[in-house]
Amino acid sequence: MxxxxxxxxKLLKPYSAKDTESRIYEAWLDSGFFNPDICVExxxxxxxxxxxxxVLPPPNVTGTLHTGHALMLVIEDIMTRYARMQGKRTLWxxxxxxxxxxTQSKVEKILEKEEGKRKQDLGREEFLARVNKFAQExxxxxxxxxxxxxxxxxxxxxxxxxxATRNLAVRTAFSRMYKDGLIYRGHRIVNWDPKGQTxxxxxxxxxxxxxxxxxxxxxxxxxxxxxxTTRPETKVGDTAVAVDPTDERYKQYVGKEYDAVFCGVPIHxxxxxxxSVEKDFGTGALGVTPAHSQIDAEIATRHNLPTIQxxxxxxxxxxxxxxxxxxxxxxxxxxxxQWIRDEGLMEKEExxxxxxxxxxxxxxxxxxxxKLQWFIxxxxxxxxxxxxxxxxxxxxxxxxxxxxxxxxxxxNVYYNWVNNLRDWCISxxxxxxxxxxxxxxxxxxxxxxxxxxxxLARHGESEANxxxxxxxxxxxxxLTDTGRxxxxxxxxxxxxxxxxxxxxxxxxxxxxxxxxxxxxxxLDPQSIxxxxxxxxxxxxxxxxxPWPEKGIPFRTAIESQKGExxxxxxQRVISVFKKLESVETEGTLLMVGHNGFNCCMKAHIEGVQxxxxxxxxxxxxxxxASTHEFMLMHNPSGEGLxxxxxxxxxxxxxxxxxxxxxxxxxKTHDLKMxxxxxxxxxxxxxxxxxxxxxxxxxxxxxxEIPFKTVYFHGLVRDEKGRKMSKSLGNIVDPITLIxxxxxxxxxxxxxVGVGPGSDSNLGEEKIKAYSKFANKLWNIxxxxxxxxxxxxxxxxxxxDTEDQATIDEINALLKEITKEMNExxxxxxxxxxxxxxxxxxxxxVIERSKNKIANGTGSESxxxxxxxxxxxxxxxxxxxxxxxxxxxxxxxxxxxxxxLVEEWPCKI
RNA sequence: GCGCGAUUAGCUCAGUUGGUAGAGCAACUAAUUUACACUUAGAAGGUCGGGGGUUCAAGUCCCUCAUCGCGCACCA
Numbered sequence: 001m002x003x004x005x006x007x008x009x010k011l012l013k014p015y016s017a018k019d020t021e022s023r024i025y026e027a028w029l030d031s032g033f034f035n036p037d038i039c040v041e042x043x044x045x046x047x048x049x050x051x052x053x054x055v056l057p058p059p060n061v062t063g064t065l066h067t068g069h070a071l072m073l074v075i076e077d078i079m080t081r082y083a084r085m086q087g088k089r090t091l092w093x094x095x096x097x098x099x100x101x102x103t104q105s106k107v108e109k110i111l112e113k114e115e116g117k118r119k120q121d122l123g124r125e126e127f128l129a130r131v132n133k134f135a136q137e138x139x140x141x142x143x144x145x146x147x148x149x150x151x152x153x154x155x156x157x158x159x160x161x162x163x164a165t166r167n168l169a170v171r172t173a174f175s176r177m178y179k180d181g182l183i184y185r186g187h188r189i190v191n192w193d194p195k196g197q198t199x200x201x202x203x204x205x206x207x208x209x210x211x212x213x214x215x216x217x218x219x220x221x222x223x224x225x226x227x228x229t230t231r232p233e234t235k236v237g238d239t240a241v242a243v244d245p246t247d248e249r250y251k252q253y254v255g256k257e258y259d260a261v262f263c264g265v266p267i268h269x270x271x272x273x274x275x276s277v278e279k280d281f282g283t284g285a286l287g288v289t290p291a292h293s294q295i296d297a298e299i300a301t302r303h304n305l306p307t308i309q310x311x312x313x314x315x316x317x318x319x320x321x322x323x324x325x326x327x328x329x330x331x332x333x334x335x336x337x338q339w340i341r342d343e344g345l346m347e348k349e350e351x352x353x354x355x356x357x358x359x360x361x362x363x364x365x366x367x368x369x370x371k372l373q374w375f376i377x378x379x380x381x382x383x384x385x386x387x388x389x390x391x392x393x394x395x396x397x398x399x400x401x402x403x404x405x406x407x408x409x410x411x412n413v414y415y416n417w418v419n420n421l422r423d424w425c426i427s428x429x430x431x432x433x434x435x436x437x438x439x440x441x442x443x444x445x446x447x448x449x450x451x452x453x454x455x456l457a458r459h460g461e462s463e464a465n466x467x468x469x470x471x472x473x474x475x476x477x478x479l480t481d482t483g484r485x486x487x488x489x490x491x492x493x494x495x496x497x498x499x500x501x502x503x504x505x506x507x508x509x510x511x512x513x514x515x516x517x518x519x520x521x522x523l524d525p526q527s528i529x530x531x532x533x534x535x536x537x538x539x540x541x542x543x544x545x546p547w548p549e550k551g552i553p554f555r556t557a558i559e560s561q562k563g564e565x566x567x568x569x570x571q572r573v574i575s576v577f578k579k580l581e582s583v584e585t586e587g588t589l590l591m592v593g594h595n596g597f598n599c600c601m602k603a604h605i606e607g608v609q610x611x612x613x614x615x616x617x618x619x620x621x622x623x624x625a626s627t628h629e630f631m632l633m634h635n636p637s638g639e640g641l642x643x644x645x646x647x648x649x650x651x652x653x654x655x656x657x658x659x660x661x662x663x664x665x666x667k668t669h670d671l672k673m674x675x676x677x678x679x680x681x682x683x684x685x686x687x688x689x690x691x692x693x694x695x696x697x698x699x700x701x702x703x704e705i706p707f708k709t710v711y712f713h714g715l716v717r718d719e720k721g722r723k724m725s726k727s728l729g730n731i732v733d734p735i736t737l738i739x740x741x742x743x744x745x746x747x748x749x750x751x752v753g754v755g756p757g758s759d760s761n762l763g764e765e766k767i768k769a770y771s772k773f774a775n776k777l778w779n780i781x782x783x784x785x786x787x788x789x790x791x792x793x794x795x796x797x798x799x800d801t802e803d804q805a806t807i808d809e810i811n812a813l814l815k816e817i818t819k820e821m822n823e824x825x826x827x828x829x830x831x832x833x834x835x836x837x838x839x840x841x842x843x844x845v846i847e848r849s850k851n852k853i854a855n856g857t858g859s860e861s862x863x864x865x866x867x868x869x870x871x872x873x874x875x876x877x878x879x880x881x882x883x884x885x886x887x888x889x890x891x892x893x894x895x896x897x898x899x900l901v902e903e904w905p906c907k908i
Numbered sequence: 909g910c911g912c913g914a915u916u917a918g919c920u921c922a923g924u925u926g927g928u929a930g931a932g933c934a935a936c937u938a939a940u941u942u943a944c945a946c947u948u949a950g951a952a953g954g955u956c957g958g959g960g961g962u963u964c965a966a967g968u969c970c971c972u973c974a975u976c977g978c979g980c981a982c983c984a
Contacts, residue, residue: 014946207983214984228984242984277984286984295984354983409912416911416980684979719920721977752932753921758913759977761920765933772946783943820924831922835931846943 007785008892015778017742017771021883025147027890033084033901034154036091041615044901045089052083053091053674054707055658056146056153057682057690058161060099061138062106065145067716067724067762068683070734071754073149074747075713076681078826080152081879083678085904091674092152093661095159096139100433100650101204101361103138105196107131107432124431131432135162145735150743150882152900156609157670159661161653162434165607169660170653171437171449171633173701178438178448182377182390182700183426185446189297190371190425191357194315195364198429199373201649202422203688205366207355216283216348217340219269220260224253226347228282230354231292232340233332236265236319237310240288242299245273247284263339264321272303291370307370315367329367374427374436374646385700393699394418394692403695405710406824407757410684417688426649433647439636440644447636451665453588454580454630455497456598458622459505459513460486465624468547471509472539472563472596479512486625487513491520494627499523500587505594506532513625514592533576536594538563554596554617570610573600580632589632595622605630606668619669630666655693658706677707684712684757711824712757716750719763737767744881745771751880752830773834774884777877780842781888784866787853791863800858803865806845810836810872814906817876822908830880837873845869875905 010019032038039045054076059069076092084090104119107130111117119127139160146153159166177183190199216228225241243250253271260267276299277286290300290307300307312318317325317332324332340346357366381387388396395418397403398411405411427436439447460483464471471477479487490513499521504514515525537554540562548556557563564572583589593601599617608616622628653660658677662670676698682690691710698706717723718730725731737746748770754760791797799807813836817829849862871889878885878899889899 011943014944216984230984282984284984288984293984352983356983412911413979420980721920755922763920763933766920768946769932772944775946776944779944779947781943786943823924825924828922828924831931842944843948847948850943 007782007789011778011782011785011892015742015775015884017744017774017883018739020887021148021150021738021743024883024886024890025150028152028886028898028900029155031898031900033898034092034152035156036089036154037612037615039084039901040089044897045084045087047089049087049089051091051673051678052080052086052088053093053677054079054679054681055661055677056092056094056151057680057686058095058097058159058654058657059142060102061096061135061142062099062102063138064141065734067732067734067750069145070149070746071713071716071750071760072681072683073146073151074750075711075826077149077151077747077882078751078879079679079681079711079824081882081900082821082904084152084900085875085878085902087903089673091154091157091670093157093159094143094146094151094153094155095161095657095661096135096142097654098135098160098162098433098650100428100430100647101196101198101200102650103135104131104430104432105361107134110134119431128431148735148738148743150747152882156612157607157661161650161657165663166653166656166660167434168633169656169664170434170648171635172451172631172665173652173656173697174437174648175448175451175633176701177376180382180384182380182382183374184377185372185374187370187372188375188423188425189292189294189368190373191359192313192367192369192371193359193362193364194313194367195362196359196430197313199371199425199427200359200361200366201425201651204360205357206360208358209353210356212352212354212356214282214348214350214352215337215340215346216350217345218347219258219262219267219287219345221343221345223258223260223269225250225271225285226283227285227287228348229287230352231329231333232336233317233324233329234289234292234310235287235336236262236267236317236324237289237291237308238262238267238269238287239290239300239305239308240270240272240303242272242274242277242286242288242303243284244277244279245275247277247279249279250285263336264323265319270303270305272299272305274299274302292368294368297370309370311367311369313367313369315365373425374438376424376426378421378423382700385703390696390700391418391421394421394696397695397699397705402705403708403710406712407755410687410710410712410757413684414687414692418692424649426652427644427646428649429645430647433650434653436644436646436648437635438644439641441638442640447641449633449635452585452632452634454632455494455499455588455590456601456622456628456630457490457513457517457590457592458595458598458624458626459509459592460484460490460516461624462509464544469544470539470542470547470553470557471536472543472557473507473535473537475536475543476508478508483509483513483624484516487516488520490625490627491517494590495521497590498587499590501529501583501585502527502590502592503529503531503534503583504592505535505597506530507535507594510535510592510594514590517590517592531576531579533572533579534591534593534597537569537596537600552618552621554599555614557596558614566610566613569597569600569613570604573597573604576601577604581634598622598628602628602630605666606663606670633665651689651693654690655697656701658694658698659702664702675702676705679709679711680707681711681713684714687712709824714754714757714759717759717761719761719765721759721761732762737764741767741771742774742883744774744884747882748773748830748834748880751826752834754827756824770834773838774881776838776842777881777884778888780837780846781870781892783846784870785892787849788863788867791860791867793867797860797864799865800861802848803858803861806865807868809840810869811906814872814876815908818904818906818908826880833873833877833880837877841869841873872905874899875902878902 040047080092193200212230214230218226254273257270288296288299290297291309310319315329317327378390437449461480462477464477466480502514504510514528518525539557547553603613603616659675694706745767749767820829852858852862874885886899889895
């Protein structure tokens with residue numbers, strides 16, 4: 001491996017990212033240090049260290065990662081690695097988003113193209129299976145790509161917006177909001193996407209400027225007032241004409257009603273006076289179409305006007321004679337315009353540009369339609385939250401500086417949006433997503449899932465406990481007197497907990513504890529259900545043998561492999577939870593069982609992987625007669641109940657992301673430790689979709705902010721500053737760039753000079769430049785190694801003035817950049833490190849040291865300086881260029897620890 | 909209509925609280941086997957979008973105009 005100079009062979013060749021990166025990533029994964037718990041267990045992080053947590057904005061499972069995702073991963077990984085090196089208890093939590101409409105329409109397109117089928121041809125179940133398969137494949141691609149970016153994500157906590165844990169969160173959130181009257185079902189004018197066949201929210205609209213015509217005409221010859229419109233086809237649905245109350249021209253007509261036949265359709269028009277009408281616009285009179293305009297619907301409500309729907313879900317006319325019925329709105333428009341002209345009713349045809357609402361995902365022109373949908377009321381005062389509305393809850397944390405937004409100019413954008421916010425439509429007529437957790441019975445009454453509180457309890461002290469002997473799933477060891485007293489005391493405590501049902505393990509120590517409790521709280525001991533499945537884990541012939549001197553019995557039992565293995569225990573845990581779903585009781589459910597098995601139950605609730613049950617059990621050992629609370633959500637069941645067919649807006653589940661990923665609604669250890677999260681890093685294009693909704697959900701459901709700082713990154717454009725798009729053919733695949741130049745080079749190119757919120761141009765030249773830098777660093781390491789291999793490292797050599805000045809200079813730089821790291825100025829830090837390493841350290845310091853080492857005078861000082869300086873630079877560069885720095889640190893220099901968990905080289 | 913951002917070398921962009929204009933790339937001149945040719949040294953290149961103001965001093969602060977980009981609102 002080593003040549004004469006004791007230099008590793010690989011160091012003699014140029015740096016090869018290809019041969020290095022995957023190997024290093026594997027080493028990081030093997031270490032487990034992406035998981036903060038393992039960092040604590042292995043002693044690289046102090047248990048009482050300050051937590052740092054961040055959720056990954058979950059990429060949509062619609063395909064692959066693009067350069068925008070790459071930038072996001074780079075910035076967040078820099079934040080994460082920096083925090084980890086500072087010794088913080090660091091969690092960066094990965095996940096993906098089911099992106100309901102986007103994913104479903106993608107699969108629909110593929111289905112149409114490859115098989116010529118529509119989703120209805122497959123049916124809901126089969127179609128969803130296809131979507132799930134597609135989502136799984138996308139997910140795998142995305143995860144693979146994130147790993148290649150070097151992302152130090154804790155994969156053991158990976159979440160999906162549509163998995164079981166997140167579904168529990170969604171049902172809980174929905175039920176609580178419904179209970180508080182924040183979620184309601186109502187008839188409203190909604191944004192209907194005729195192509196996607198679903199309702200969408202105001203935020204999913206894209207306004208496109210189009211040329212169109214403004215027509216001014218009368219409904220009929222003897223109608224007294226002219227009106228203007230760009231959509232004559234909707235006028236067959238008019239039920240009123242509204243005028244400004246102060247408009248002298250029309251005052252005489254207000255309150256009068258007229259009949260007319262408009263293009264063959266009989267209409268009945270009432271003249272009303274309404275404040276919302278501007279008398280200077282057009283004719284100063286507004287034809288009111290309550291079914292197809294938001295504003296008109298509001299006027300109609302105020303004046304009690306009838307609503308006539310004339311356009312259907314396919315954007316076709318649903319009224320009129322042969323000339324109109326079933327025609328597309330565009331055709332109907334021409335027909336009606338021609339009719340107006342023919343009748344001599346047209347007064348003016350003007351060219352105007354107008355903003356047309358289109359659907360973000362499908363591009364279809366939105367048709368405002370009256371529909372029965374689910375909404376979130378943003379203006380209702382909430383008793384539990386100081387009578388504040390959701391709107392106010394969203395504004396307060398920013399105003400009160402609890403949440404810092406970087407760059408701060410986005411604060412105004414945020415305020416602007418919240419203040420203009422209308423009720424949020426959350427139901428979608430698509431199949432892929434969380435089903436709305438509402439059931440209807442035969443009479444149409446609404447039923448929601450119910451929350452059930454469960455208390456896990458451990459039995460009182462048993463004889464085996466007191467003798468420190470193993471007592472597993474077969475032990476018949478009875479309670480001691482102490483144990484009975486403990487059980488009685490627990491019963492006293494539980495009196496106020498409204499326990500209405502008790503389930504017990506079938507072993508005597510649990511059963512006896514349960515019976516004592518039952519008597520204390522006034523329940524019939526006969527009513528206790530005994531579940532053999534809920535017994536303690538099996539320990540085989542360890543039964544009744546003494547506990548180990550060191551460590552916990554659970555670990556010893558598992559490692560002895562004499563009883564049940566983890567897979568068997570997990571199976572049993574799952575079956576107990578399954579059984580719990582069908583338990584009916586009004587109040588709190590008490591489960592009396594055992595330490596080991598209860599810990600596994602807790603681990604399951606917290607989402608701990610079974611491989612880590614043992615470590616988890618060590619953390620959460622239950623004392624005799626202690627309890628642990630969790631909740632279950634029961635969907636309504638019974639004859640004739642049907643669930644709402646619609647699904648939820650994908651942003652509903654995304655809004656819960658900072659805490660649903662940490663196990664909410666369970667009161668998990670993760671939730672306590674890591675929420676509110678430290679930072680949210682994301683693109684400023686989703687400030688409304690996502691950031692605002694997370695603040696809404698978190699402040700309402702948890703009463704706390706979801707994150708302390710929001711860091712927005714900008715758009716990544718191509719080298720010419722153009723937006724990357726399929727039609728321009730200028731989309732760059734980050735993986736191609738990595739293959740060519742290495743991840744470290746791409747990371748540096750993406751970060752240098754790119755401040756928060758500003759767009760950046762990514763050109764290949766820039767990446768190439770940083771791949772050269774990687775090689776430079778490689779050769780610096782080689783030089784240092786070659787020239788210091790004979791240095792006696794057992795003593796520290798004194799530095800001369802010049803070399804001491806170099807070290808001082810580096811420390812000053814480190815101090816400067818540490819301050820900038822804390823201010824999120826990564827773009828500056830990366831550039832400064834690059835510049836110092838190359839143009840000062842390599843070009844000046846190393847050149848100077850060459851002479852000294854060759855001449856012999858000051859040789860030891862120079863060598864000592866080099867071996868001191870290089871590790872400082874490697875540490876500081878690690879968050880930016882993790883692979884090459886780790887390779888130099890771990891493989892070449894053969895340091896004991898991974899650089900990943902080494903200390904950041906400067907403390908302030 | 910309201911608001912935000914950008915305008916600095918040929919190109920892409922830095923420039924922290926006002927204190928003598930900076931980097932990378934490109935182009936130019938040289939070095940020639942070196943820790944590194946994925947190299948080094950050097951020179952060249954800018955009235956910091958226009959105009960006005962505050963100040964001893966403005967790329968930086970204020971006003972105004974222009975161009976480009978973006979967001980929101982209005983859309984009868």
